[in-house]
Amino acid sequence: MGDLHWIIEGQPLSREPIGLAGLSATRPLIEDRIRRRVAALPGVEFVTGVRVVAARLS
Numbered sequence: 001m002g003d004l005h006w007i008i009e010g011q012p013l014s015r016e017p018i019g020l021a022g023l024s025a026t027r028p029l030i031e032d033r034i035r036r037r038v039a040a041l042p043g044v045e046f047v048t049g050v051r052v053v054a055a056r057l058s
Contacts, residue, residue, distance in 0.1 A: 004022060006013040038044055 003015075005015065035046075039046060
């Protein structure tokens, strides 16, 4: 694990340990994980090759 240094408006913030853990992920990774979880829900179907022009909740 490395250190994270906060810099706001060009000014570094305090480097004192604050006891927080952080997690970083790329947008493609987050989108993939969300897509997999949504696809696993009952009643969810992904359709390719179409364009959505309106959505309706039932």
